[in-house]
Each structure stands twice: as structure tokens, then as C-alpha cells.
Amino acid sequence: MSIPSAAPGAFTLGPSLLFCPGSMPARFDKAAARADAVIIDLEDAVAAVDKPAARIDVARALDVGAAAGAEEDHSEPSLDPATTLVRLNAGDPEELEADLQALDDAGVRHVVVPKAADVAVLDRLHAAMPHAGLIPQIERPDGVLAASALAAHPAVEALFWGTEDMTAALGGTTSRTPDGALRGALQHIRHIVLITAAAHGVAAVDATSTELRSRPRLTADAEEAWASGFAAKACIHPDQVEPIRREYMPAPADVERAKALLAAAPSSPAAFRFRGEMVDAPVVAQARRVLARYDAGREHHEDRGRRRRDADEAE
Template identity: 40%
Template sequence: MTFALGPAILFCPADRPERFHTALDRADAVILDLEDAVLPAAKATARGNLIDADIDPDRVIVRVNAPGSEAFVSDLATLSQTDFRTVMVAKTEEPEALAAFDPRFSLIALCETAQGVHAADRIAAHPQVVAMMWGAEDLVASIGGTSSRRPDGTYRDIARYARSRVLLEAGAQGKRAIDAVHIDIDDVEGLAQEAADAAASGFTATACIHPSQVPVIRAAYRPDDETVAWARAVLTAAEQERGVFRFEGRMVDEPVLRHARSVVSRAR
């Protein structure tokens, strides 16, 4: 099982079925949310909307409620009545909790509590996990904090640690990583900087909460023409070289070539 969605993945409340098609038209993939975006009284209706949804299941992720909750049991029963097979598991805290899913489901583990980030290595190793995501606000709340960001909008150290750990543990297991949402919708510059950093750091995608954020994320993940031209040129040069070689004044070895391959892949 592999994960190849992104780079802009848009959350959509599952109790708003009139938004499903629009969200999918605007983003690379959609997360139909049964968890935080839906009030408890509306969850049953939201599950019915999933069953009735007529959208491409290959571009849909369903976020279910946390394992162990009463809502989680109902979410699983609903999924069995749909064609959706990629599931984001809210507040994943231990790999053992993922045993509730049968093998037909591909899982995205959302590590957004202290326990989840602490167990990220074991969660990433689960065979059904195809991607990892982290969440800032629930994480900080889980340890008694009040804000994941400093007054200037940058992440506090605890959030930066969680982001790095989830990315590293996903990479160690050959899994993909999804960066957290930027909740300040009007902060276009901040989103652009974070998404560009995510792409450069190795994230496959960035989640978002508003359609206006989609083009910003796409632009950040798309390498510029000069970088693409360099990547293609150095890969072409590598075909005539053996081992380490010099290219445009720079030493090139296999890690540099992997960077170049990644650039060309993102350009496609």
C-alpha cells in the first residue's frame, strides 16, 4: 500500500455534503471529517452523508474519531458500507489501536497528542499505515499548553519537535508525511513559507482548511523552472559519469541525485 495524494489536501466537514464535489474539484484530495469539524449531534447525519456520497473514493480520505471512543465504533460500521479505503485516524496514540481496521484499509495516523508523538516510531511501523500527519493544537492542549505558536506566528519549540519527529519516523519506515494545517486563513505569507519548508524538508503534502489555501500550497510544492532545469541537467550528466563527479562547480553524489529526482517528480 502506498500514498500518493497531494500536495494540497483539503478538510471538508462530513455534515456538509453540498461541499463535497466543490472541495474535490479545488484540491488534490479531500479529507471528509467525522471528527472535530462535526458536532456530536450531527455525527450520525455525517455518517449517512458518507454512505450516500458519489465522489471519487481514490481521492478521498475519511477522518474518523479517536480509537476507543464511542463515535469510533460507529465510524467503522459506516466505512464498511462505503467504497472509501483511506482512513485518517484521529489522535492515534498506539499501534495496537489500529488493529480495529481490517487489511483493506490504508491508514494515515494522525499524531496530535503527547502519547501519539512519543509512539510515532511504533505507529509508523504498522503495516497498514501509509502516511503520518501531526497536529499542533491538540498536541499542545494535551500537555497543558495554550498556544502552539509564538506571537510572530512561528511554531513554538514543542510543535517544531513534534513536526520533525513525525516526519523522521515516517521516513524511517518508508512512509509519507503530511504537514499540519495553517489555521490563520488570512496569513497567506505564513502559509507559503511553511508549505515551502514542508516541501523542502520532505513532506509529501500539506493539509488545509480553506479552498483559498490550495493554490498557495501547490505553488510552494512546485519547484521553480530554474531548479527543475538544474535537476534535469544533473541527472542527464550523471548518465555519463561514474560515482562522485563535479557539476557546475558542485560535488554531486547519490544524495544530491536523489534530491534532483525528487525535484523532477514534484515538477510532474
């Protein structure tokens, strides 16, 4: 029996997805206000002894966030389910069961599935959370080999990947070269994730950078991610949010060119001359994507301003 699709038709989160430990509820509001969406981590970022309390805190914050439309003034930590991704303990059956029980009525809409490799785990999550979009995180070699099967699952809305677990699983010692670039094997895996996601019509989310001091490297990574087709990029520190966001916001010259190109495009698909270049349907599609990203960036900017004001007033 086929599983009805639960994933949204388009991945609209991002471009900056900020990790926040589930055991630190005092940071929930700030993290959510700072980034475009927040990844609340119940897995690696939370010690085993702290997981029971973290589950309770996350479930409560999602409840408060869901009710915020009716009652804007609240002093408890809150998380908007629409812009919150929860990373579960998918690799440990007992911990995963505890996660699912604690979040049963929390209205979770986006689930990050770490160390994903087994489609049966996606089936289990979909059965427990039928209205949540699933985001498998490819962090091990077996996940790379299973990427196509994972992306084909009807509840999946995006593929995500990770560098440090992957490096350890490959037997490596560092994920980057001395100049900060990803090592060749990881670049290859990154490309596989992007291509596989596109082949199955789902979004791709780029991995985090653990280097907090090198702003030029983060900027270069974010620019390359946006230009290559990654819908969003994850980050681990609030200071990484703005560089990602800036690189995902098309430059004024690019916006002007896209508007002019679309205005000059013929109504029926055909190659045409534009500013000394021959342009055809794929280039028109790229121009539409530039304008869509620009419009989304402006909308997110207005929404972020409102959320940051609310967070500041709640303090």
C-alpha cells in the same frame, strides 16, 4: 501472526489536502474539485448530534463517486474514493464502531486516525477496512512516544500531525509565536514525525495552519514542508490550497537544473563535477525528487481542471 500490508507502495495524494466537515455534503464536490485530495472529517468538525446523518451522507457520496466512471452525470454529492481521506472517531470506541458500520461497503481507501497512540486501534481499523491505507494523526504526547510503533504498522501509508490538540495536551496556550512561527516544542514534534516516517518508509503529512489572513506565513510553511520532505500539507480553507500547491511545484530554474544534473550524471554511482560543484548520489536523488514532484504537479493540474469543470457543470 503478521498482518499483510494494505498500504499503497507510495503516497500519491497531495500536495494540498483540504479538510471538509462530513456534515456538509453540499461542500463535498467543491472541496474535492478545489484541492488535490479532500479529508472528510467525521470527528471534531461534526457535532455529536449530527454524526449519524453525516455518516450516511459520506457513505452515499463515496458510493456515487465510485460509480461516476460509469455514470458521469449525477446531481448528488460525490467523493472519489481514490482522492478522499476519511477522518474517523478513533478515540471513541462507540463512535468508531458506528463509523465502521456506516462505511462498511463504501470502499474507503484512506483513513485518518486522529489522536493516534494505540497500535491496537490500527489493528481494529485494518481488520474492518483491509484495503484502506491508515494515516495516524499524532496530536498528543503519548502519540509522539508511540510514533515509531504506529509508523511500523503494515497498513500505515503516512504519518500526520496536528498543532492545536498537541498544544492543549502539552498545557500550552498558543501554537505559534507572535510572528507566526511554530513554537519550539511543536517544531521538535514536527521533526520527530518527519524523521520517524522516513525511517519507516512512509510519507509524512504536515499540519494545518489556522491563520487565514497571513499568506506569507502559509507560503513559508509550505515551502519549508516541501523542502524538508513532507509529502503533503493539510489545510482548512479553500484559499489555502493554491499557496500550498505553488510552493510544492518546483520553479522552472530548479527543474532545468535537475534535468541537466541527471543528464550529466554517470551511469554508475560516483561523485562528479557539475556547474562548479561536486555532486554525489544523494544530490542525484534530490534532483530525481524535484522532477517527480514537477511531473506529479502537472498531472494533478490537468486532473483538477477536469474535476472543477465537472463540479461547475453539476451546479
